[in-house]
Amino acid sequence: MTIWEAIEERHTVRQFTDEAVEEEALEALQERIRALNAEFGLKLSLHANEELQLWPGMTLFFSSGVENFILLAGPHGSKAAERVGYCGANLLLLAQQEGINTWWIGGTYSMKKVEGEAGGELYGVIAFGYGKEEGKPHRSKDAMRVSRYEGSEPEWFSRGVEAALLAPTAMNKQAFMITGKDAVVQVSYKAGAFSDVDRGIIKYFFEQGAGKENFRFADAE
Ligand SMILES: Cc1cc2nc3c(=O)[nH]c(=O)nc-3n(C[C@H](O)[C@H](O)[C@H](O)COP(=O)(O)O)c2cc1C
Known part of the structure; x- marks a missing residue:
């Protein structure tokens, strides 16, 4: 899948199957995370087969099966936050190319549970896995x-x-x-x-x- 196809096909998915993510895909993400951390001075970390605790309202109404995620952490400050966005976007598109769906979550998860693991300021998480569906295009400005x-x-x-x-x-x-x-x-x-x-x-x-x-x-x- 080309990067352009990944850009077009990526949509937020909030419901995942319980199928384990293929080892090869996990390795590709892990390797990219290592490279991004080194280049951009961030603390991104991959957590596979580990449940992410979401706000109760989320799991009740529209999400399920979040068992893989990337913690988006780094130093404090707006420059670091921008780098987190830039690198997280890189990972979203790599995941899509690997046939994996994603959901960027800014705040509707239990931060307390994972803050200790983050090793820096936590800017959000990317939940990932095989989606129950592929999501749909968002409404867009002109x-x-x-x-x-x-x-x-x-x-x-x-x-x-x-x-x-x-x-x-x-x-x-x-x-x-x-x-x-x-x-x-x-x-x-x-x-x-x-x-x-x-x-x-x-x-x-x-x-x-x-x-x-x-x-x-x-x-x-
Ligand atoms: C920085 C950021 C924070 C987000 N936080 C949440 C969130 O807390 N809960 C949620 O359900 N979706 C969250 N989203 C997903 C957006 O709602 C979604 O990306 C947007 O509606 C566009 O849809 P698309 O990803 O399908 O293109 C977040 C996305 C970004 C980029």
């Missing part, structure tokens, strides 16, 4: 409302925005603005509970759609 390119808009920019609009955001807010000029791209996100994490996710999806070689982010470190 590209015109969330992006602007000064001058004639290049094809890569439109593709990047298209990918960003397929990304998950907290409560599906899609409160981002992507602007571009002379192959320099700026992504901003309306301030809110998960805005730094969401901005990181949007940057990763944009980059996958646009192609890293075509532009640079204005705030690249």
Whole structure:
């Protein structure tokens, strides 16, 4: 599965079967996590065959079988939060390519239970496994409302925005603005509970759609 197919086919799934995730897929995720932690200074960790305790309302009404998850932890601060978003997005798409469904959970789980295991500030979790269904596309804003390119808009920019609009955001807010000029791209996100994490996710999806070689982010470190 190409990365573009993964972008199009990924949707949040909240109900999982009890089938164990294949060893090969777990290893691929584990290896990617190791590399991301090393490159971005994060504390992402994989937990397979371990139940994630959700808020009771969640399990009653719309979720089940969350027995695999990735803890998204790292240092404190908005830069680290953005990196968590960027790296978590990378893992969502890798999982999709491995035939695994995912659910990004910002807050509706029992943090107390896992905080000790996280080893850093906990920004959320990604639950994963084989979905009972594949999920469905989210309602989406129009590209015109969330992006602007000064001058004639290049094809890569439109593709990047298209990918960003397929990304998950907290409560599906899609409160981002992507602007571009002379192959320099700026992504901003309306301030809110998960805005730094969401901005990181949007940057990763944009980059996958646009192609890293075509532009640079204005705030690249
Ligand atoms: C940072 C973040 C936090 C989220 N937190 C929750 C959550 O606490 N509970 C939940 O059910 N879904 C949560 N979601 C999932 C979003 O609701 C979902 O991604 C969004 O509605 C878009 O749908 P899609 O993922 O199918 O494209 C979260 C997503 C993100 C990116």
